[in-house]
Amino acid sequence: xxxxxxxxxxxxxxxxxxxxxxxxxxxxxxxxxxxxxxxxxxxxxxxxxxxxxxxxxxxxxxxxxxxxxxxxxxxxxxxxxxxxxxxxxxxxxxxxxxxxxxxxxxxxxxxxxxxxxxxxxxxxxxxxxxxxxxxxxxxxxxxxxxxxxxxxxxxxxxxxxxxxxxxxxxxxxxxxxxxxxxxxxxxxxxxxxxxxxxxxxxxxxxxxxxxxxxxxxxxxxxxxxxxxxxxxxxxxxxxxxxxxxxxxxxxxxxxxxxxxxxxxxxxxxxxxxxxxxxxxxxxxxxxxxxxxxxxxxxxxxxxxxxxxxxxxxxxxxxxxxxxxxxx
Amino acid sequence: xxxxxxxxxxxxxxxxxxxxxxxxxxxxxxxxxxxxxxxxxxxxxxxxxxxxxxxxxxxxxxxxxxxxxxxxxxxxxxxxxxxxxxxxxxxxxxxxxxxxxxxxxxxxxxxxxxxxxxxxxxxxxxxxxxxxxxxxxxxxxxxxxxxxxxxxxxxxxxxxxxxxxxxxxxxxxxxxxxxxxxxxxxxxxxxxxxxxxxxxxxxxxxxxxxxxxxxxxxxxxxxxxxxxxxxxxxxxxxxxxxxxxxxxxxxxxxxxxxxxxxxxxxxxxxxxxxxxxxxxxxxxxxxxxxxxxxxxxxxxxxxxxxxxxxxxxxxxxxxxxxxxxxx
DNA sequence: CGTCTATATGTAACGGGTTACAGGGAGTGA
DNA sequence: TCACTCCCTGTAACCCGTTACATATAGACG
Numbered sequence: 001x002x003x004x005x006x007x008x009x010x011x012x013x014x015x016x017x018x019x020x021x022x023x024x025x026x027x028x029x030x031x032x033x034x035x036x037x038x039x040x041x042x043x044x045x046x047x048x049x050x051x052x053x054x055x056x057x058x059x060x061x062x063x064x065x066x067x068x069x070x071x072x073x074x075x076x077x078x079x080x081x082x083x084x085x086x087x088x089x090x091x092x093x094x095x096x097x098x099x100x101x102x103x104x105x106x107x108x109x110x111x112x113x114x115x116x117x118x119x120x121x122x123x124x125x126x127x128x129x130x131x132x133x134x135x136x137x138x139x140x141x142x143x144x145x146x147x148x149x150x151x152x153x154x155x156x157x158x159x160x161x162x163x164x165x166x167x168x169x170x171x172x173x174x175x176x177x178x179x180x181x182x183x184x185x186x187x188x189x190x191x192x193x194x195x196x197x198x199x200x201x202x203x204x205x206x207x208x209x210x211x212x213x214x215x216x217x218x219x220x221x222x223x224x225x226x227x228x229x230x231x232x233x234x235x236x237x238x239x240x241x242x243x244x245x246x247x248x249x250x251x252x253x254x255x256x257x258x259x260x261x262x263x264x265x266x267x268x269x270x271x272x273x274x275x276x277x278x279x280x281x282x283x284x285x286x287x288x289x290x291x292x293x294x295x296x297x298x299x300x301x302x303x304x305x306x307x308x309x310x311x312x313x314x315x316x317x318x319x320x321x322x323x324x325x326x327x
Numbered sequence: 328x329x330x331x332x333x334x335x336x337x338x339x340x341x342x343x344x345x346x347x348x349x350x351x352x353x354x355x356x357x358x359x360x361x362x363x364x365x366x367x368x369x370x371x372x373x374x375x376x377x378x379x380x381x382x383x384x385x386x387x388x389x390x391x392x393x394x395x396x397x398x399x400x401x402x403x404x405x406x407x408x409x410x411x412x413x414x415x416x417x418x419x420x421x422x423x424x425x426x427x428x429x430x431x432x433x434x435x436x437x438x439x440x441x442x443x444x445x446x447x448x449x450x451x452x453x454x455x456x457x458x459x460x461x462x463x464x465x466x467x468x469x470x471x472x473x474x475x476x477x478x479x480x481x482x483x484x485x486x487x488x489x490x491x492x493x494x495x496x497x498x499x500x501x502x503x504x505x506x507x508x509x510x511x512x513x514x515x516x517x518x519x520x521x522x523x524x525x526x527x528x529x530x531x532x533x534x535x536x537x538x539x540x541x542x543x544x545x546x547x548x549x550x551x552x553x554x555x556x557x558x559x560x561x562x563x564x565x566x567x568x569x570x571x572x573x574x575x576x577x578x579x580x581x582x583x584x585x586x587x588x589x590x591x592x593x594x595x596x597x598x599x600x601x602x603x604x605x606x607x608x609x610x611x612x613x614x615x616x617x618x619x620x621x622x623x624x625x626x627x628x629x630x631x632x633x634x635x636x637x638x639x640x641x642x643x644x645x646x647x648x649x650x651x652x653x654x
Numbered sequence: 655c656g657t658c659t660a661t662a663t664g665t666a667a668c669g670g671g672t673t674a675c676a677g678g679g680a681g682t683g684a
Numbered sequence: 685t686c687a688c689t690c691c692c693t694g695t696a697a698c699c700c701g702t703t704a705c706a707t708a709t710a711g712a713c714g
Contacts, residue, residue, distance in 0.1 A: 003670055014694045019672060026673090027692050044460075049440040050386065051670035054377045055699045061441075069406055070598070075396045082423055091437055094421040096409055110418055113376040114388075133371075216598070245602050252604070271397070271543070275572050277579070277604035330700060341664045346702060353703090354661050378700035382669050 002043040011039040022047055059115040061091045062298060065107055066122050067099035071214065071242050072270040073287060074122070077141075080291025081120060088299050090117065099181065101125035112136055118298045120291075121145065124184035137301040139294045144185040150301060151311040152294040156186050159283045159316035160193025163237050163265045166281075166318060170325040172235025172263055174203050176226050178212040178219050178247055180239040187214070190239045190267060208233070212243040219246030227254055227262075234262055241266035241273045244280045248323060263324040267316070278322025285316050329370040338366040349374060386442040388418045389625060392434055393449050394426035398541065398569050399597040400614060401449070404468075407618025408447060415626050417444065426508065428452035439463055445625045447618075448472065451511035464628040466621045471512040477628065478638040479621040483513050486610045486643035487520025490564050490592045493608075493645060497652040499562025499590055501530050503553050505539040505546050505574055507566040514541065517566045517594060535560070539570040546573030554581055554589075561589055568593035568600045571607045575650060590651040594643070605649025612643050 004022075008015045013032060020026045021036040028036075039045075053059040064081050066074040082092040093116065097103045104123055108131070111119060118137040128146040131138065139150045167175050177194045180187030191209070198204050210226050212219030219238060223246065227233060236251075238244035244266030248258055256262045258278055266273060269284025293312060301307060331349075335342045340359060347353040348363040355363075366372075380386040391408050393401040409419040420443065424430045431450055435458070438446060445464040455473040458465065466477045494502050504521045507514030518536070525531045537553045539546030546565060550573060554560060563578075565571035571593030575585055583589045585605055593600060596611025620639060628634060 004672095005670075015671075016673075016695080017693060020693090023672085027690085029692060032692080046436065046440055048381075048442070048670050049437075050377060050381045050442050051699090052672080053699095054375075054381050054670080054701095055672050057699075059377065059441075069402045070399070072397070072399060072402075075399075075402050078421070079396055079423060091420070091441065092422070093418070094405070095419070096406060109373065110376075113373050114386075114418065115375070115377050249602070272599050272602055275576070275599055276602050331702095332700080342701075343665080343703075344663060347663090350702085354663080356662060359662080375700055378669090379702080380669095381671090381700080382702050384669075 001048070002045045004045070004047065006043060007036065007039050007045050010043065011036045053115050057115060058117050059091075060089060061093055061114070061116045062295070062302075063093040063095055063107070063111050063116050063119045064121075065095045065097050065104060065119060067097055067124070068214070069094070069096045071240075072272055073240070073242070073268050073285075076270065076287045077122075077291040080288040081295045084292050084295035084299070090299070097123065099124060101130075105130065108134060118302045120294045120298055124181050124187070137298060137305060139298045139301070141290065141294050142184075142186045148309060150297055150309055152290055152297065152314070153186065153311070154285050154290070154314045154316050156189035156316075157193040157196070159267065160190040160237065160239075161196050162193075162316075162318060163267065163283045164194050164197040164235075167235035167237065167263055167265055167324065168197070170235075170263055171327060172325070174208070174230065174233045175235035175237060176208045176210070176230065176233045178222050178226075178236065178238040178243045179209055180212070180214040180243075182211065184214070187239055194237055203232075212238065212246060214240050214243065216242050216246040219243030220250045223247040223250035224254060227251065227256065236262060236264045238264065238266045241268040241270045241280055241282055244282065244323070245272060245276055248276055248278075248280065258323055259325045265324055269317075269319060273321070276323075281321045281324040282319050283316045284319045286314050290314055328375075329372045331372070331374065334363065334366050334370060334372050337370065338363045380442055384442060385444050386418075387416060388420055388441070388443045389622070389629075390420040390422055390434075390438050390443050390446045391448075392422045392424050392431060392446060394424055394451070395541070396421070396423045398567075399599055400567070400569075400595050400612075403597065403614045404449075404618040407615040408622045411619050411622035411626070417626070424450065426451060428457075432457065435461060445629045447621045447625055451508050451514070464625060464632060466625045466628070468617065468621050469511075469513045475636060477624055477636055479617055479624065479641070480513065480638070481612050481617070481641045481643050483516035483643075484520040484523070486594065487517040487564070487566075488523050489520075489643075489645060490594065490610045491521050491524040494562035494564060494590055494592055494651065495524070497562075497590055498654065499652075501535070501557065501560045502562035502564060503535045503537070503557065503560045505549055505553075505563065505565040505570045506536055507539070507541040507570075509538065511541070514566055521564055530559075539565065539573060541567050541570065543569050543573040546570030547577045550574040550577035551581060554578065554583065563589060563591045565591065565593045568595040568597045568607055568609055571609065571650070572599060572603055575603055575605075575607065586650055586652045592651055596644075596646060600648070603650075608648045608651040609646050610643045611646045613641050617641055 004015050004018050007018045020028045062085050085092040095107045120139045122141045126145050141152050179191045210222040212222045266280045266282040269282050273280035331342050331345050334345045347355045389412050412419040422434045447466045449468045453472050468479050506518045537549035539549045565574050593607045593609040596609050600607035
């Protein structure tokens, strides 16, 4: 690998001039510029980003921290963030935290040491104190972390209400909820939305709520238990699609016919919901848009850290498929 | 952010001593060490990785380049690579190339400029010349790039043979193949395996092969066309599970009953194959193991670039589910 | 007591860009 | 001709750890 000094020597100029050519800054005589460019091509010179980062204190990298890369929601999100990042010349780093606070903190540290310019974080575990000493621009996504941090979400509570009302409208009499992790704000909001609608129903009790931890397996087990305890359930609102699929499989195993015996509605709008039979009715999030919005916000903040904290809420949209009754 | 010089000043020692304490190298008096450590804690000093990388020429980062992060195969793989990487103290970078040569080359360059220590690449587009001038350790995964580069694959051709024979054994008379992209070596091997078994069948013609480009949508369309042209097909071997799901949906739409009218077998063993109804029979790859193996190989090579080029082949395993006939 | 070695610590160069600052030439207007 | 402004280019400090090399002290051994 040749360095800027090699180029300078070969072109009989100083490193400053080469730097000016590369960065198109300051004055460089057109003749000189051409000569330098020729040498750069000759030597196949590529500036060393690490050296650049060291001086600038910035690395042209952004990171996305997600709790579960195996949930198709996050690859879709990652895709969006990466697209925007590379549009602005940033390298994208994806980190999987398993929703474990320890891993999150470890990443936060590692990334800061690498002078990462910004991060987008989906975390249920981090709180204000954990991030208060971090000056790197951050965006919280899906789940709130602190009031000091920009946030991108969807109308979770409202969407959940819509989902549950939709089930009722389709004739469901007893509606259970497979909720997400207790401390995720998105999960809490969806639970709240569910409660808003059902808490005054005569049949309602806490047994109609079980946690599936936003995961397939846990939801599968939770659904089996819930349906066994409450065989009268004829509607199920899962806080995400992955759990809705788990619920579907559980219902199937118990001999329920979906949607005739049991209507299931999910949340997220991931692709897998179309693959099942019946396909999953869902409150779809504009996943790509969420990721892209967060990424744009992050880059805006990187460029100007003084702008006021903002919260942006996108809207979910009902997609009716086969897992809910027709009438 | 405090620097090593701040620590040195505060602890009344030189930066060299602080460095020795941090890296546990050379001689440091126990008393001095304690003093320095105390100051480090006081100032919450974290060494700057960028400066370290610059001097060392290494960054403690490894990258994984995948063609399609939305295919669940790759998140699973990424998961494995990340686990191994972080076990050895490496930061993991995920890059999505859309299977486009241009993006691949752009990443290769960007990563080199960042002094990334090693890369694992899943690419059908890169050839020997494209990577010949790259000295960064690399591992090719799933698809061969060059004889100069370590390779991790599975017994694709053999697995494909097994898959097709399995369909025959279940009584299929006419077996079609939805293949992957033309230039991916894994795709070519699976096609070859298919041909090994069927090419001498009296019914066989090239119309029994169509490309689904390893993607859901393309496979959906390809299957519809193929089944329309050859309604006699009663068995389908898709070169990956994502395409198998696409094929299943297409068959459904055309009124085929799976597996009664049509048996479908996939390849990969991704989770989504369990979510469909019927669930997809597949030649499962040990995905996590593949990723972990590649990552281990990469780190071995980073530590010693002189070791001879190796190719490692893992084995696929048939998982019988509902998409293939019982007898 | 002189020499040698193990221990302990500091100085400064180094890695490779970036940029503040200085210096010099050319052109313009007074 | 002087003053001033563009141009153009170079020198050297800087970003922040790492480490080769130099220096120094203490204890061991002959």
